[in-house]
Amino acid sequence: MLDFMRELLYTRNEDLVDIIGQVLPPRGVALVCSLLAGALGALPSSRLGDITDVVAALLSRTGVQSIEWLREATSLIPDQAASPRDKDVFFQAVSRFADSGDVRTLGKSLDDLSELCRRSKKHRNAVTESLLRS
DSSP: OHHHHHHHHTOOOHHHHHHHHHHSGGGHHHHHHHHHHIIIIISOGGGHHHHHHHHHHHHHHHTHHHHHHHHHHHHTSOTTTSOHHHHHHHHHHHHHHHHHOOHHHHHHHHHHHHHHHTSSHHHHHHHHHHHHOO
């Protein structure tokens, strides 16, 4: 499913691009919440690279709109799992990717945030519940 999403978001087929442009905005926050929930504990950490690729494709396709979706989703993460500073570091990487396409920094930052949120079952559950509840 993650590979399908990545390929769909990177498509150059104009018909698909138009459809994506129509169906994605009302579902963007929910999609990003699901992706972050997967990255931060709901899916095995071995899927983190695939999730990073989808987030990168989403940022490439929708730009500022997906940055706002990420900001909204990240605000749902409890501060006990990731401090505001930790979330800000993640957003710096998101901004860097938006400016330069630096997927490596984006992946490293998502990995760091994932490690924080997975450090205990309590943190992992709190993050997953907060993101999937929306």
